[in-house]
Amino acid sequence: MxxxxxxxxxxxxxxxxxxxxxxxxxxxxxxxxxxxxxxxxxxxxxxxxxxxxxxxxxxxxxxxxxxxxxxxxxxxxxxxxxxxxxxxxxxxxxxxxxxxxxxxxxxxxxxxxxxxxxxxxxxxxxxxxxxxxxxxxxxxxxxxxxxxxxxxxxxxxxxxxxxxxxxxxxxxxxxxxxxxxxxxxxxxxxxxxxxxxxxxxxxxxxxxxxxxxxxxxxxxxxFRAVCWTTSETNACLIIDDPPLWPRYGCLDFGELLRLADKQTFATTVAFIPWNWRRTNRDTVAAFRRNSGKLSVCVHGCDHTRGEFSARSADLLDRRLKTARRRMKSLLNETALDHENVMVFPQGAFSPEAASALKRNGFFAAVNTEVAPADDASNETTLADLWSVAIVRYGGFSIYTRRYIHHGIENFAFDGILGKPCFVAGHHDIFRDHGSELAEFLQQLASLRWKLCWRTLGDAVCRSYGIRPDDGTITVKMFAEQLRIENGEAMARRIRVVKEEPQVVSLKNVTVNQEVVAHEYMDGCLRVIVDIPPGRTADIRCVYHEQPDAFPDSEAVSYRLGVAARRYLSELRDNYGHLFRFGV
Structure with a gap:
């Protein structure tokens, strides 16, 4: 051939x-x-x-x-x-x-x-x-x-x-x-x-x-020998909103795990930080025992409408720092860590939110909406949608995801393009014991590709572009963290490139937690990494963070409104056949 x-x-x-x-x-x-x-x-x-x-x-x-x-x-x-x-x-x-x-x-x-x-x-x-x-x-x-x-x-x-x-x-x-x-x-x-x-x-x-x-x-x-390609298609099922309870709406975590064992897939819960105190001990234990199949990432802060479509840098920083404090409290209380990936509530984000995520320690966002909300200027192009991730806003990666109703043909075309396979859903994706989901997962499994199910953070870190270049393999990095393995019998040298319009905010680049030299040319970071045989390189871009000095100054009326919204949402999801709240 x-x-x-x-x-x-x-x-x-x-x-x-x-x-x-x-x-x-x-x-x-x-x-x-x-x-x-x-x-x-x-x-x-x-x-x-x-x-x-x-x-x-x-x-x-x-x-x-x-x-x-x-x-x-x-x-x-x-x-x-x-x-x-x-x-x-x-x-x-x-x-x-x-x-x-x-x-x-x-x-x-x-x-x-x-x-x-x-x-x-x-x-x-x-x-x-x-x-x-x-x-x-x-x-x-x-x-x-x-x-x-x-x-x-x-x-x-x-x-x-x-x-x-x-x-x-x-x-x-x-x-x-x-x-x-x-x-x-x-x-x-x-x-x-x-x-x-x-x-x-x-x-x-x-x-x-x-x-x-x-x-x-x-x-x-x-042009398969010279164009950007991927070695595998990383996949994850992302479920928005549910607290860590045995059951939420149509979602039963025990049933989810049995289905995952049967069909071999991984799930990440987009967890609302506001819920950090409201967890079930046995459910959290199930997440810890099944860390390769279950994980949590960050889903907003309070999950109010458009909370990350704000344009104010100070307001965005305050919300992100509140979210991170709550997720740290979840870790301290339950020993359950989270992945530093953001899923925007209602899919709404502003260009400023991408930069705020970068300086607050997140390494990617995953979203269904592809353009900024409200009056923000939309710079997203078709090329961004065909790329592994959108990097249009502050050089921060926003990976796209799809709902089942988008159709198997769109997931398959994404696979040809080299995009990861991120399936979005809420608790109702498990209606009728997840029969529709199980059928769709079987369709995905039947496609001709190398589909690798991972939790969201791991999938994001392993989604990159790769091509040979003058005897050296060039890897295009998207998320602020890249994980790449060398399965060969000899050492492998790679040239990592990453678009970075905000290089002044970069603190350093590390490989397996060791600071390494890097250069900046034509708007891109460039790093040479040697990976020994059978080893994995964990490459991270570390940015200067804002001091953690923002007080939690939300008014009592705001806090009560958030609590009311969350409880009404849970009533809607758990007893939707009895209540119809437009929350």
Whole structure:
């Protein structure tokens, strides 16, 4: 098996690069794929000779219109030498006009090939099970797309050599074939997605399939030897709100543990610090005994509406320090430690909250909402949603999570992108003894990926990007703590890089609690780490913290309101069939 292409040739017109050219180049940059632009004139003048002479593997990415121009000098049934030398050719943007139809017929050899527009109607996508190296966890899925999610289909005669990768009743959305020794991959998408566009909500392949899923599949497969990748997909079930009682609403911790034993998954409770005094001794003991399956992280402070969408640094610091004091009290009273990961109440956060978490000792946040709340400026882009974590705000990592109703196809696409698999829920996810959850966990287990269930803190620390780079492995760090193992028989040198816009707040970098040298270049921290065989490196960024001197000065009326909210919420969750509080 070949190891994939090492460089992308982006074929474009002789004029100014088109919006799709720019969008595709941004996607290449996002995945860390080396690329160079090649105009149609340069290609036809033989300016690819030096690349071919170097024996460097390359693949060509092009719109149908550009490829049509490049093939004009060719005789029927032949292709230029530079195209034949490519490992593969990715073509998109087949317009349903004479020129697009003519190109499709030329490269497929099917004189009756057609292009069917399907933008205005829903359709069903069938992902092949015969190409797992490309389709990965999406293999064999059947996906119901909403109108507009796919815009065209290619209708091509199957002569036995055609490989339908993404099929639909209307035709092929993504298909592979060979002609005259050239291996083509034809994407029916009319345009490439702009990953720099602002995003106010999570990415949904049922709504944004064309220009996204086919090209991601292709790039991650064709350039697997050089692009950012992951060695495993870390997973965790995150349950918001429940106190540490034997039973809360539909959640029975004994039943949860039995299900975890049966289906092998890990759960982290997003624990409200206000509840630290209100724990059950036996339940806490069960958490301690099952530390690899059960853990708690921090879920706000008082869990009031929008408490971390505040813009005041002082107010955020006070709330975080109160939360940390309460979690420390929980540790002192019960010997149950917590993970320094924040799950925002109601998903609401401000850009300032990310910086406050960093300077208050948290190493990541996990959230369902992807954009700041209220009047805060939204800087989140599609690229942020495709990344392992959003680092847009203060360089602090906000990992995204999904609910079951987002659909297995979105979890699978996240897996192709290299994102962790974080499943969100409340107590009602265990309705009917967790039957819906158990079914969904079985679906996750059936996907073609290396799924590793861990408690949330461990999963976050082990979720990173990795790629070879000049003989050294480069690791892209996201959370403020990175845990990486060396399972090889010899020492392993890695170069750790981490985006850090607030380097002045950095105190030091440690490896296994020892301070190490680091450098700062182009907005990134860089650290060289040697890991002995069979050992684990625990790498942490330590920041200057604000003095712990904020008094707990909330008014009595506020405290009473918080208590009332919590008790009413518990009545709603435990006796919802009798009470209907809009809390």
């Amino acid at each position: 070949d190891t994939g292409s090492s460089i992308a040739l982006l074929l474009r017109s002789d004029d100014t690069p088109s919006p799709d050219d720019c969008n595709l180049s941004e996607i290449l940059e996002f995945f860390g794929i080396p690329w160079m632009a090649l105009t149609v004139s340069e290609a036809n003048e033989g300016n690819v000779a030096s690349l071919m002479a170097s024996h460097q593997q390359f693949s060509v990415l092009t719109s149908a219109s550009c490829l049509a121009k490049a093939l004009r000098p060719c005789k029927a049934g032949t292709f230029p030498a530079w195209l034949a030398a490519a490992t593969s050719v990715f073509v998109y943007g087949f317009q349903a006009a004479d020129r697009g139809r003519a190109l499709l017929r030329q490269i497929t050899g099917d004189p009756d090939a057609e292009i069917d527009g399907i933008e205005a109607r829903p359709t069903t996508v069938f992902v092949t099970d015969a190409f797992p190296d490309m389709c990965g966890p999406m293999s064999a899925l059947r996906i119901q797309l909403e109108p507009g999610a796919a815009d065209a289909a290619l209708v091509i005669r199957d002569d036995g050599e055609l490989q339908s990768i993404l099929g639909a009743p209307e035709g092929h959305l993504f298909v592979g074939f060979a002609n005259a020794g050239v291996r083509f991959f034809a994407d029916a998408s009319l345009a490439m997605v702009d990953i720099c566009e602002r995003a106010a909500t999570y990415f949904d392949v049922k709504k944004r399939f064309a220009g996204a899923v086919p090209v991601v599949m292709y790039l991650k497969w064709s």
